[in-house]
Amino acid sequence: MKHVTSRDNALFKHLKALATSTHQRRKAGQSLLDGVHLAQAYVAALGQPVSCVVSERHYDHAEVAPLLTQIDSQRLVVLADALFVQVSGVANGIDLMLVIETPAGHLPARIEEDCIILDGLQDAGNVGSILRSAAAAGIRHAFLGTGCAFAWSIKTLRAGMGANFHLNIVEHCTIDMLAPRLAVPLLATSSHADAAVFDTDLRKPVAWIVGNEGAGVSAAWMERVARTVGIPQPGGLESLNVAAATAICLFEAVRQRRTTP
Structure with missing residues (x-):
């Protein structure tokens, strides 16, 4: 000592x-x-x-x-x-x-299971909260693009409440690095989506792309999105916090995959 x-x-x-x-x-x-x-x-x-x-x-x-x-x-x-x-x-x-x-993440040669991609999220609290929800939902991989808050900053770690230690976190990911490896559909939330997330079949693995707090998902990533889904908001507010919206999507997938005893 x-x-x-x-x-x-x-x-x-x-x-x-x-x-x-x-x-x-x-x-x-x-x-x-x-x-x-x-x-x-x-x-x-x-x-x-x-x-x-x-x-x-x-x-x-x-x-x-x-x-x-x-x-x-x-x-x-x-x-x-x-x-x-x-x-x-x-x-x-x-x-x-x-x-x-700092744990070094690894980029799988082929991504065949649920994952989350963060596209330019700048707020460390949001990044940490999303990592926390992802780990709780059983997701193993989190890929952070350039411009995201540092996954291992003190504020991100505090918001993540230990989630970082249960995830394979890869930072500085680009579209060219990730897109060719995705073997699961890429989904994004949108206020102009045709279907609500609750009406979307999420029983099989998907990749969720989560966009910047203000600008949303970048155009380059949106071109690769297989489907956009919406979150009904009967309260009439313009939008949800990105971390809250992500949690809803992740746990809707959890709900759909539950087996009835």
């Missing part, structure tokens, strides 16, 4: 760089998981982190202690309280974070 009390310590400087810069996280190939919930989810799904960092004041916290028993002691770092405040983005939370190697 390491005990860090100086701001000149190399490990503290590294933590601060990871906490404050997406560029540094990408460069180092590492991500930060802030809080006990994300830490527990990661250890349960993927095992040991690079390091587990806890503040002096919360080292003996009732929610921290059980997790620390699962961490190799050589990976444990106790950080002075005044230093921990400088690297944590959580106010009034429990002072614990993990440093992890």
Whole structure:
């Protein structure tokens, strides 16, 4: 176990760089998981982190202690309280974070199962919420196009609530990379669709394309969409939040595929 009390310590400087810069996280190939919930989810799904960092004041916290028993002691770092405040983005939370190697996704040669494609989604909260819904719906693959928020940013991870650890996430995907590999129909939501999602047969695998919050799905991707579906909105509002709309579509497929005992 390491005990860090100086701001000149190399490990503290590294933590601060990871906490404050997406560029540094990408460069180092590492991500930060802030809080006990994300830490527990990661250890349960993927095992040991690079390091587990806890503040002096919360080292003996009732929610921290059980997790620390699962961490190799050589990976444990106790950080002075005044230093921990400088690297944590959580106010009034429990002072614990993990440093992890950012999982590297893989692009299948042929995509024959359900997947989700994010096309230019810029809001990290939306990206995280969609990943959370996808994982909950049993989807295994998430492909993020250029312009999407970083899937492993602190805000995305927080919104995903551990979903990232159950998905094969591939970033910087282009149409040329993905389209030739899709062996399932590509569907998109549209306010001008001929059929409602609830009347669309979703019993077999599909790929969902989710567009930018303002502009929607790009024209280049829309040319490859096999079918557009609509979500009835009797309340009369103009549109749903993209994360909410995506969740409705994903779980309509779940509903249709349920078997009756």
